[in-house]
Amino acid sequence: MPQRRQILPGQFIQQKVSTLIVAPNDPDSMAPLLKEAETAGIKIGTSDTDAPSSVRQVFVNQASPQGIGEALTDAVMEPMGGKGKYAIVSCGETAENLNSWIAVQKAYAAKKYPDAELVSIVYAGEDQAKATSMATDLMNANPDLTGLVGECTSSAPGVAQAVKDAGKIGKVFTVGLGTPMSMAPYLNEGSSSASILWDVKALGYLTAWAGAQLAQDKPFAASNNVGPGLEAVSYDEATKTLLLGPALKITKANVSNYDY
Structure with a gap:
């Protein structure tokens, strides 16, 4: 090529x-x-x-930051039953769109899902393998973690891969901003519940x-x-x-x- x-x-x-x-x-x-x-x-x-x-x-x-932030939150809270601990694996710390979505997620979850706790936000850059590693570390540090959000198209499959590797499909639920073809295997096997995109x-x-x-x-x-x-x-x-x-x-x- x-x-x-x-x-x-x-x-x-x-x-x-x-x-x-x-x-x-x-x-x-x-x-x-x-x-x-x-x-x-x-x-x-x-x-x-x-x-x-x-x-x-x-x-x-x-899409509007409000629309994406709310959709991501609802998507991860649905399989979590609206409660429990979850974390976000984002990409760049200074990305305007990612940060605007995260701000909406924080405010929306605090209002609609008071029994849910966002325990951590980490940044993997545009590196899927790093996102997988960070998601693995988050699960190890928080054994009662039940949700992971991959905030971009590299971290969405990354967090799903971490759940698959850990044998926690059905125990830790992931959603993210992922393209359909990259997310299809994870959606079909259940390591990802949904992808929010456009x-x-x-x-x-x-x-x-x-x-x-x-x-x-x-x-x-x-x-x-x-x-x-x-x-x-x-x-x-x-x-x-x-x-x-x-x-x-x-x-x-x-x-x-x-x-x-």
Whole structure:
């Protein structure tokens, strides 16, 4: 297989692209580069994860933080019976989207599930093996732990793998932000109860559409007819955010419907 060539944002600035859309793991460190791109006359957007304090002109949001945070919490609490100890294995400590979801999870669980206790939040970066190791350590440190949340697409299968390896399927329940194909084996065997995500193909389409709108200086409407299946994408002028739609719950019952 040919090797993929990594292209850095600075190279796109040198190429004088019309629009630059990024998904920054560290919004603060990305902000100066985005300012440089803006100075060069490039239109700026973010997608998937935001840099709200930067010069970006639009954020393409896959689902609202409230919707994702609540869906993750409900998904892990359902098999736990709404009570017990659980932990979160996240990725980057500075990722805007992950932290916004976690903030919702904390507040929502405290209100709706008072008998549940979040015992720890750890960060595995974008490393699935590290997520598995951290989840294993969490189970060892908390023998009465009954829930694990994998906050991103590498930690979701990672925590499920840890439960499988520990022989705790049906005793420790996991959910996470995982793609259907990566989560299918875990959902089918029961080491994961659910994956909360969004339509990845639709997010890509919306991001490309938003980039074209910026390049052509076309304004966003309160409701946008983007294309088939995306006839009513809302835009919030105050936050400059396009919202794809509600979170998608993927389970053993429907995971075969998705091919990504």
